[in-house]
Amino acid sequence: MNTQSLAGKHAVVTGAGRGIGAAIAAALAQAGARLTLMGRNRAQLEAQAGKLATEVHVETCDVTDPENVQRAFGGAACALGDVSILVNNAGQAESQPFTKTDLGLWERMLAVNLTGTFLCTQAALPGMLGAGWGRIVNIASTAGLKGYPYVSAYCAAKHGVIGLTRSLALELARKNITVNAVCPGYTQTGLLEASLAQIAQKTGRSTEEARAELTRANPQGRLVEPQEVAQAVLWLCLPESAAINGQAIAIAGGEV
8 A cells, every 4th residue: 555545535434533433534544535524522523633644624423313414424525525435433332231221222322333324324325426436434343243241232233234234235336336344342442441441330340350351352362452443444445455345354353
């Protein structure tokens, strides 16, 4: 890959204000793409935008709101042109035993993780079809490939993301548009730190004991770094990756 592999491409990254989303935006920018960063916290988005050496546009967006999504993608297209690359990274995880998983939690997990992916893809796809080229990468999770206890709603949503990925990949296979999923294991992010604090509070263990337990899930004995996820996403977005389609790629040290 050279530093201009994605020159002329407009990439949208949702949930781009921090963690994996911010790392993905940086990797795409280094490859020459123009970026629209989307998320709910404008200050975080603008802070990330200031770090990128490319043309960057910022749109606040709640991916669970259809009108909000259409507005944000309309603004992105007006600023930087039709979307060539869409990375559906916005997501949320909440844990509860299944017997304590109420309808509100269930619907939140589906709305953010699955319906948000659906809405953003529908908003970006017409431009890709018009241009005859596109890349869609959905950030799922190893929870979309296997089960974990106490996160049944999250697992169900991420399994849904992978099903959507596989179906849409076949539907678009002759349109020069690829659709793939990247499935990180436990990754060193702010979201993970919040999960560790929640585990510690509920179980009485220390945060470090909780971290050690999650680390043991990775055969390499470590947490995944956001940059490792970002490099997998970048690879899938390259023109040379046109034959990679409908895949769910685990970034998890061999856990899956």
